[in-house]
Amino acid sequence: MHLHDLWFILIAVLWIGYFFLEGFDFGIGILTRLLARNTAERRVLINTIGPVWDGNEVWLLTAGGATFAAFPDWYATLFSGFFVPLLVILVCLIVRGVSFEYRHQRSGERWQRNWELAIFWTSLLPAFLWGVAFGNIVRGVEIDQDKNYVGTLWDLLNPYALLGGLTTLVLFTFHGAVFAALKTTGEIRLRARVQATVLGLITAALALAFLIWTQIDSGNHWSLAATIVAVLALLGALGANQAGREGWAFGFSGLTIVAAVGMLFLSLFPDVMPSTLNPDWSLTVSNSSSSGYTLKVMTVVAVVFTPLVLLYQGWTYWVFRRRIGVQHIPATAHH
Amino acid sequence: MDLAVAHETISRWQFGITTVYHFLFVPLTISLASIVACLQTAWVRTGKEKYFHATKFWGKLFLINIAMGVVTGIVQEFQFGMNWSDYSRFVGDVFGAPLAMEALIAFFFESTFIGLWIFGWDKLPKKIHLACIWMVAIGTALSAYFILAANSWMQHPVGYRIDPATGKAQLTDIVRVLTQNTTLVQVFHTLTAAFLTGAAFVVGIASFHLWRAKQGKQPDKRKTAAMRTSLRFGLAIAVVAGLGTAISGDTLGKVMFEQQPMKMAAAEALWDTQAPAPFSVFAVGDVSKGHNSVALEIPGILSFLAHNDFSSEVPGINDIAAAEAAQHGGQPTDYIPNIFVTYWGFRLMIGFGMTSFVAALIGLWTTRRKFWLAPEHRTGEDEPPKLMLTKNREMNVFFTRWSWRIGILTMGFPLIANSFGWIFTEMGRQPWVVFGLMRTRDAVSPNVSVGTQVLGLCTLTALYAILAVIEVKLLAKYAAAGPDTDEKPPAKDPTLRGPSDDEDADKPLAFAY
Numbered sequence: 025m026h027l028h029d030l031w032f033i034l035i036a037v038l039w040i041g042y043f044f045l046e047g048f049d050f051g052i053g054i055l056t057r058l059l060a061r062n063t064a065e066r067r068v069l070i071n072t073i074g075p076v077w078d079g080n081e082v083w084l085l086t087a088g089g090a091t092f093a094a095f096p097d098w099y100a101t102l103f104s105g106f107f108v109p110l111l112v113i114l115v116c117l118i119v120r121g122v123s124f125e126y127r128h129q130r131s132g133e134r135w136q137r138n139w140e141l142a143i144f145w146t147s148l149l150p151a152f153l154w155g156v157a158f159g160n161i162v163r164g165v166e167i168d169q170d171k172n173y174v175g176t177l178w179d180l181l182n183p184y185a186l187l188g189g190l191t192t193l194v195l196f197t198f199h200g201a202v203f204a205a206l207k208t209t210g211e212i213r214l215r216a217r218v219q220a221t222v223l224g225l226i227t228a229a230l231a232l233a234f235l236i237w238t239q240i241d242s243g244n245h246w247s248l249a250a251t252i253v254a255v256l257a258l259l260g261a262l263g264a265n266q267a268g269r270e271g272w273a274f275g276f277s278g279l280t281i282v283a284a285v286g287m288l289f290l291s292l293f294p295d296v297m298p299s300t301l302n303p304d305w306s307l308t309v310s311n312s313s314s315s316g317y318t319l320k321v322m323t324v325v326a327v328v329f330t331p332l333v334l335l336y337q338g339w340t341y342w343v344f345r346r347r348i349g350v351q352h353i354p355a356t357a358h359h
Numbered sequence: 360m361d362l363a364v365a366h367e368t369i370s371r372w373q374f375g376i377t378t379v380y381h382f383l384f385v386p387l388t389i390s391l392a393s394i395v396a397c398l399q400t401a402w403v404r405t406g407k408e409k410y411f412h413a414t415k416f417w418g419k420l421f422l423i424n425i426a427m428g429v430v431t432g433i434v435q436e437f438q439f440g441m442n443w444s445d446y447s448r449f450v451g452d453v454f455g456a457p458l459a460m461e462a463l464i465a466f467f468f469e470s471t472f473i474g475l476w477i478f479g480w481d482k483l484p485k486k487i488h489l490a491c492i493w494m495v496a497i498g499t500a501l502s503a504y505f506i507l508a509a510n511s512w513m514q515h516p517v518g519y520r521i522d523p524a525t526g527k528a529q530l531t532d533i534v535r536v537l538t539q540n541t542t543l544v545q546v547f548h549t550l551t552a553a554f555l556t557g558a559a560f561v562v563g564i565a566s567f568h569l570w571r572a573k574q575g576k577q578p579d580k581r582k583t584a585a586m587r588t589s590l591r592f593g594l595a596i597a598v599v600a601g602l603g604t605a606i607s608g609d610t611l612g613k614v615m616f617e618q619q620p621m622k623m624a625a626a627e628a629l630w631d632t633q634a635p636a637p638f639s640v641f642a643v644g645d646v647s648k649g650h651n652s653v654a655l656e657i658p659g660i661l662s663f664l665a666h667n668d669f670s671s672e673v674p675g676i677n678d679i680a681a682a683e684a685a686q687h688g689g690q691p692t693d694y695i696p697n698i699f700v701t702y703w704g705f706r707l708m709i710g711f712g713m714t715s716f717v718a719a720l721i722g723l724w725t726t727r728r729k730f731w732l733a734p735e736h737r738t739g740e741d742e743p744p745k746l747m748l749t750k751n752r753e754m755n756v757f758f759t760r761w762s763w764r765i766g767i768l769t770m771g772f773p774l775i776a777n778s779f780g781w782i783f784t785e786m787g788r789q790p791w792v793v794f795g796l797m798r799t800r801d802a803v804s805p806n807v808s809v810g811t812q813v814l815g816l817c818t819l820t821a822l823y824a825i826l827a828v829i830e831v832k833l834l835a836k837y838a839a840a841g842p843d844t845d846e847k848p849p850a851k852d853p854t855l856r857g858p859s860d861d862e863d864a865d866k867p868l869a870f871a872y
Contacts, residue, residue, distance in 0.1 A: 067871060074872045075474035078429065082466045088436050089459035096451020096527075103440025103447075104804035107811050114437055115822060118430040122826060125426035128872050129833055172444070172806040314452040315522070318530045325460055333467045340471055343482055343855070354867040 027323065028313035031094040032296070034326060036289035038090055042083035043154070043192070044281050049077045051200015053120070053147025056140060058197070059204060059219055064350045065212050066140055070124065071353065072207040075344045077124060079337055081117065093322050097171050097312035098296045105165065105173025106157055109180065113150045120146035151196045152189040156180065159188025159234075162242060162288050164298035169305050171312070184237060191227070191234040195281065198223035202261060202277045206270040209349040217265055220273070224262040231258065231284060238291055242298075247291040254283035362809060367800045369812040370442040373819060375785075377434050379778050380823050384428030386777055389503060389550065390557025391421040392496035394596070396489070398589075402848075403489050409740075412585040416842035417561065418492075422477065423833050427826065429470065434819065436462075442812065446792055446802035453519050453530045454509050457537070461505035469498030481849050481869035503553070504546050511541040513793050514784070515618045521796075528796065541618065544611045551603035552712065552780070554596055556773035559715045561593030562722065563770025564838045569743040570763035581844040584741040590766075594723040601716025608709070609664065615784075616665040616673070619794060621683070622787035624676045625696050626705035627661055628654075634672035636661035639702075646698050649677050687795075696789040704783030712776035718769045725754065725762065 052073050060066040073080075092099040103110060119142050127139035163184050166175035201220035205213055235251045243251070261276035292298075296312055299305040313319065395418045402410035436458065439447050447454075472494035479488050512519075518535030519528045530536070568586040571577040616623045624630075628642045630650045638660030644651035659669035666673075676698070680691035687694075725746040729737035733751045738744050746754040746762050754762065792799040849869065 071868070071871045075478040076471075078474055079467065079471040081433075082462060082470045085433065085436055085466055086459070086462040088440075089455065089462040092436075092439065092447065092451055093455030093459040096448050096455055099440045099451060099455070100444035100447040100804075103437060104442075104444035104807055107441050107804075107807050107815065110437060110441060111815055111818060114434055115818060117433055118822065118826070121430040122426055122829075124872055125422060126829065126833065129423070129837075170805075171448075172804075174806060314455065315529045318452050318456055318533075321456060321530070321533045322459060325463060329463050329467075333463065333471075337467070337471050340475055343475060344478065348868070349865075351865045352868050353871050354869075 026310075027316060027319040028094070028309045029294075030323065031090075031313065031319055032289070032293060032309045035087060035091055035094065036286065038083060038087035039289070040282050040285045042080075042087055043196075043285050044278050045080035045083055046077075047151075047192075047196040047281050048200045048203040049073050049080055050147040050151040050196045051198065052204060053143045053200075054151065054193075054197045055200050055204060055216075055219070057144045059201065059212065059216055063136070063140075064353055067353045068208055068212060068348050068350055069204060070127075070143065071348055072204060074124070076337075076340055078121070079340065081121070084117075090322070090326075094314055094319060095296060095307075095309075095312045096314060098307055101167060101171050101173060101297055101307055101312075102161070105167075105175075106160070106180065108177050109153050109157055113153050116146035116150045120150075148193065152193040155189035155192030156185045158192075158285075158288055159185030161297055162188075162238060162292055164242075164295075164300040164306070166301050167297060167299035167305050167307065168301060171305070171307060174301075184241075187230070187234050187237065191230045191284075194223060194227045194230055195284070198227045198261075199274075199277045199281060202265060202270070202273045205265070206274045207347055209347040210351070212349070213347070217268070217270075220265045221262065224258065224265065224277075227280075228255075228258055228262070231255075231280075235284065235287060238288065242291045244291060247287045250283050250287035250290050254280050254287060257283055363800070365809050366803050366812065369809065369816055370803050371799065373442060373812070373816040374438065375782070376816070376820055376823070377431065377438065378785075379781060380827075381428070381431040381435055382777060382781055383774055384424055384431065385503070386549075386553035386556040386773070387560060388421070388425045388428045389496075389499045389553040390555075390596075390600075391417060391424065391560070392492065392499050393554070394557055394561060394592070395421050396492045396496045397592070399489050399492055403485050408581065409584040409588055411848055412581060412842040412844055412846070413589050415846055416585065416837075417589065419837055420560075420564075420834060422473075423830060423837065425473065427830050431823070438815075442804055442807065442815065443792075443802050444804035444806070446797065449527050449797055449802070450512075450793060451527075453512060453516075453528050453536065456530060456533060457505045457509040457512075461502055461509075465498050465502035465505060469495050469502065472498065478868070478870055481853055483853060484855060485852050487855070500550060503549055504542075507545045507549055508537050508542045511539060511545050512536055514545075514615075514788060515539065515541040516793055516796055517541075528793070540614055544607060544614050548604065548607035548611045551600045551607050552773065552777055554600035555604050555712065555715060556777060558593045558597035558600055558719065559770055559773050561589050562597060562719065563767050565590035565593060566763050566766030567839070568841050570767070573743040573759075573763070577841075579841075579844055580741040582841045583743060585842045585844075587740065587742075587744060590722075590744075591726065591728075594719050594726065597715065597719030598723050601713070601719060604712055605716065608712075612664050613666070619788060620674050621676065621679045621694065621696065622701065622784070623665065624674060624679055625698050625701040625787050626783065627673075628698055628702045629661065629673060629675045630677055631675040632672060632678045633675065634662065635659040635670040636665070636673035638664065642702065644698065646695075693790060696787050701783055701787040704779045704786065708776045708780040708783055710776075711772040711779070715769050715772040715776070718765055722762070722766060 052069050056066045056069050060069050123139045123142045127136055160180050165173055166179060168174045198220060201216050201223050205216035205220060208216060232255065235254060239248055239251055257276045257279035261273050261280060264272035264276055294309050295306045296309060297307040395414055398410050398417060399414040402414055472491045476491040476495060479491060517539045518530065518532035520531050522529045565586045568577060568582060569590060572583045612623065627639050628644055628651055629636060635658060637656035637658045639654060639656050641655040642651045643653040661673050662671045663669050676695055680694045683694040684691040726744040731750065732747055736745055736747055736753060746759050748754055788794055790798050792802045
């Protein structure tokens with residue numbers, strides 16, 4: 025296997041890791057409006073991801089950095105081409121991070137309500153926009169011979185990509201509801217299960233449509249296999265959730281994300297950003313990758329440090345393994 | 360304005376604003392992480408209450424600050440691709456590697472362990488919890504190292520070749536990129552300056568509380584105890600870091616004289632090559648004519664700054680520009696950076712930074728411990744220190760008042776110095792984005808319209824402005840409130856296995872968002 029193929033897989037793994045982890049973070053943020061009925065419940069939800077959301081978000085930074093290092097042209101074309109959606113995502117991630125840290129710093133009702141609203145919207149928009157972005161990557165966009173995106177913003181908002189956006193939005197919310205059922209205790213836990221069922225069914229409809237559309241447009245044998253895994257995993261998650269097996273349900277909803285995002289990358293390969301103007305202008309793993317030396321250096325770094333990251337991030341989840349209920353939420357800051 | 364010029368200018372303004380803004384939080388984060396870690400270490404080792412209160416207090420301000428540092432950092436990584444795609448294509452093979460390493464090695468480290476530290480007070484055994492904040496501190500320093508390695512490559516490209524097929528830079532030696540002298544000295548200079556920044560911040564806020572205590576406006580003695588320790592610790596760090604900043608700055612200057620003579624000539628507004636070369640204290644010049652009309656100079660000092668002796672030759676702007684034009688084509692004026700900004704940026708960097716250092720030096724002496732003082736002037740651990748000139752002589756009321764005020768007022772000086780330092784070094788490199796290899800005007804994303812760029816610039820600037828107001832208000836609120844002396848550490852040391860008895864199962868969390 026050529027190193028740039030390996031790096032295609034590693035980039036896919038980083039994005040999959042990001043969507044798996046920040047997927048439920050986004051979901052929790054959205055559920056602060058859908059599931060939580062009062063401030064205490066909103067705080068329960070926020071605190072289920074409190075210690076981990078920042079580490080989860082680093083998967084995105086690593087995916088971005090690794091793309092820059094391993095596929096400079098992919099990074100350059102993608103980030104300059106999708107300027108406006110990425111700007112919106114940036115604004116959301118900035119406000120969202122600050123919201124988590126600042127909401128509890130003052131006890132004023134308006135202050136807290138505003139930050140809570142911010143958490144909701146800044147979780148919802150990226151969850152949608154990432155789907156739009158990946159829909160466009162897989163579908164192909166107008167890339168010229170200099171590898172520059174020459175389409176407009178409106179070209180990115182095509183039906184296929186918008187369906188992709190809706191799919192990730194609902195899928196992440198479902199994943200978040202399953203996570204909430206796993207991490208909370210008391211009444212909210214039961215309601216999380218019920219909402220998970222509803223969200224899971226909507227996800228099933230949307231994901232099926234999106235994945236079949238993808239499979240017909242740009243699929244291959246491997247992506248078909250991944251599609252089947254994704255669908256089965258989603259059914260598994262629904263079933264486990266119904267049976268009250270929350271750990272299994274979360275495992276399966278996670279597997280759904282892994283398989284669905286994996287499916288997108290499988291149908292993409294060996295392109296990384298196909299051009300709709302001329303297939304010869306498409307960015308591929310070979311024409312947009314770094315030199316062999318750089319890839320070798322980065323491979324060594326990845327092989328040494330990725331397991332380490334998994335180890336200490338995994339440990340964090342173990343440390344904060346206890347379920348949280350309204351009874352665990354301390355009175356608002358004594359200020 | 361010419362559209363091509365607008366294209367470059369808008370993206371440069373965005374990069375400048377977002378980077379200077381981001382770098383207000385970075386040095387505070389780096390230094391406060393270590394300062395909090397030291398205070399917590401003191402608490403774990405001695406069990407003294409004042410260290411616990413100090414840890415919690417500075418930890419709180421640290422967290423308000425790091426939140427902004429983290430989120431503004433995301434923009435930094437994205438905007439290379441968004442606004443500077445041709446730059447990204449040209450340098451990605453080299454520049455991407457340290458960036459990816461920063462994310463994989465440093466960012467994961469900081470962000471994971473900060474979560475453990477914030478939420479782990481009642482979950483982790485004391486010593487493991489302490490280790491977490493040290494991990495954060497190490498993570499922040501590592502992060503600085505990798506990003507400075509990347510920046511140093513822009514200042515002085517090494518360990519690469521230009522691929523003849525693509526015309527792009529290609530990495531040939533990662534070890535050189537990570538260990539070249541530009542990288543090492545820049546890291547040394549940035550880290551020492553970061554510690555000066557955090558120390559001045561601590562000194563300023565501690566001075567505020569101690570001055571209030573001195574005036575009898577603050578009766579809580581436990582607060583005073585925590586602040587007194589913080590003041591002394593801050594002053595000591597400021598002196599060591601200030602000295603380190605001066606030494607590393609001098610070293611970096613010598614490296615730059617060799618690698619980017621134009622930047623240093625511009626820093627001095629030294630138009631003509633001179634031997635010996637003087638250090639300019641003040642100058643007013645006419646850039647279009649290529650000389651200064653008014654200049655106050657100290658002879659020989661610039662030669663010393665460049666080469667460690669008082670007589671050697673230092674090349675001037677006009678000669679260097681002519682040489683660069685001969686080498687790369689075009690007019691000599693194409694190679695002259697903005698002299699006004701570099702000249703004054705350099706001076707303000709040194710001025711603000713060193714004022715802070717001198718203030719700390721004086722503060723460290725006048726607040727010295729009882730061992731050096733006559734018995735009747737010694738103050739208790741929970742009292743504000745007297746400002747002592749000699750063993751027996753206290754400062755008079757007027758100077759005492761102003762000393763405390765200066766402690767407070769100089770709190771932000773290193774922040775200003777840092778900003779001018781970056782503006783100086785980045786603008787002094789112009790017209791190059793990668794020195795000698797790529798011009799800034801060739802680095803911009805060609806496919807991003809001016810309108811879109813303006814949208815990006817305005818959105819981020821407006822958002823940053825709003826967040827600045829919120830963050831400064833929050834910092835001011837908590838800084839003015841002082842340590843919460845009612846707060847107590849967990850009654851028993853938590854175990855990793857968690858609470859075993861059921862009565863603990865419903866206990867509220869020690870910390871929650």
